[in-house]
Amino acid sequence: MAATTKGAVVVTGASTGIGEACALHLDKLGFQVFAGVRREMDAQTLKQKSSFRLNPIFLDVTDANSIASAARTVADAVGDAGLFGLVNNAGIAVAGSLEFLPTDEFRKQIEVNVIGQLAVTQSFIMLLRQAQGRIVNIGSIGGRSAAPFLGAYNASKFAMEALTDVLRMELRPWGISISIIEPGAIATPIWKKSLTEMDRIRQNLPQQAHKLYGNAINAVGNRAATMAQNGISADRVAEAVIHALTAKKPKTRYLVGQDARIRAVLNLLPDRVRDRLILNSMGLLTHE
Numbered sequence: 475m476a477a478t479t480k481g482a483v484v485v486t487g488a489s490t491g492i493g494e495a496c497a498l499h500l501d502k503l504g505f506q507v508f509a510g511v512r513r514e515m516d517a518q519t520l521k522q523k524s525s526f527r528l529n530p531i532f533l534d535v536t537d538a539n540s541i542a543s544a545a546r547t548v549a550d551a552v553g554d555a556g557l558f559g560l561v562n563n564a565g566i567a568v569a570g571s572l573e574f575l576p577t578d579e580f581r582k583q584i585e586v587n588v589i590g591q592l593a594v595t596q597s598f599i600m601l602l603r604q605a606q607g608r609i610v611n612i613g614s615i616g617g618r619s620a621a622p623f624l625g626a627y628n629a630s631k632f633a634m635e636a637l638t639d640v641l642r643m644e645l646r647p648w649g650i651s652i653s654i655i656e657p658g659a660i661a662t663p664i665w666k667k668s669l670t671e672m673d674r675i676r677q678n679l680p681q682q683a684h685k686l687y688g689n690a691i692n693a694v695g696n697r698a699a700t701m702a703q704n705g706i707s708a709d710r711v712a713e714a715v716i717h718a719l720t721a722k723k724p725k726t727r728y729l730v731g732q733d734a735r736i737r738a739v740l741n742l743l744p745d746r747v748r749d750r751l752i753l754n755s756m757g758l759l760t761h762e
């Protein structure tokens with residue numbers, strides 16, 4: 475493995491979007507990046523876009539064997555130097571009304587976005603301790619401010635906020651810093667994937683679900699498509715991640731994007747006022 479003056483960083487979910495941007499930025503800065511992917515094709519694409527230092531590793535955050543094998547690969551490569559950073563980025567967004575969302579879909583959301591992140595973190599903490607490294611969790615403004623038809627996703631990101639706060643206190647004795655990034659809308663493939671999945675889930679719902687929520691879900695789908703187009707670049711998130719990994723005094727939370735900052739302020743309003751503003755912004759007040 476090539477020697478590097480900067481430390482080693484693991485980024486989960488690096489095939490596309492924010493994870494890819496983080497991996498490539500960190501690579502450019504001279505870090506030894508271990509980029510988590512699930513397909514050989516994605517490993518090859520990343521290698522073409524990066525320096526010799528970047529190593530794709532196969533890492534499915536829901537598969538204990540895959541996590542153990544990735545942790546072994548990284549441990550063998552970094553040796554006594556340990557791990558400088560872990561970026562918990564892999565994630566999916568499951569959409570649908572909580573009344574009819576099949577519990578297996580809810581479980582999948584939590585499995586990937588919460589349990590997967592915790593399992594990966596547990597597997598790399600020893601290596602992080604060796605280097606007094608840092609953890610960066612990719613949360614979301616949706617982890618502070620919930621929105622209708624995103625209940626499963628919001629639950630996962632609220633959980634990430636709690637895990638981040640607890641780990642910050644539990645890992646303090648070893649000087650392992652942990653930050654959470656809270657982006658607003660970022661232009662990545664997650665929106666399209668989420669809409670495709672939402673359509674799949676909808677097809678199997680009872681007629682009553684279509685009758686009760688059909689119009690609202692259509693409005694949410696249209697808004698998601700617009701937000702995907704208007705989202706800011708994943709590079710903005712990568713910049714926050716790099717600050718969290720390298721600044722002398724990293725922040726505990728990073729809001730990224732104007733929409734995220736506005737939604738954080740909306741949280742200060744009384745609940746019902748905030749509800750109306752969110753519903754209105756989603757074009758949902760007319761569906762009451």
Ligand SMILES: NC(=O)c1ccc[n+]([C@@H]2O[C@H](COP(=O)([O-])OP(=O)(O)OC[C@H]3O[C@@H](n4cnc5c(N)ncnc54)[C@H](OP(=O)(O)O)[C@@H]3O)[C@@H](O)[C@H]2O)c1
Binds near residue numbers: 534586665
């Ligand atoms: N885009 C936004 O507006 C936005 C806003 C706030 C927060 N975020 C968060 O940012 C993170 C990255 O999302 P993104 O927007 O960059 O979406 P994305 O382009 O869809 O990337 C998601 C990444 O997660 C990976 N992934 C999914 N399931 C996985 C699993 N079981 N094991 C390992 N990797 C898995 C995907 O890999 P495959 O290609 O193999 O599926 C992909 O690399 C997520 O945590 C998301 O919640 C996004």
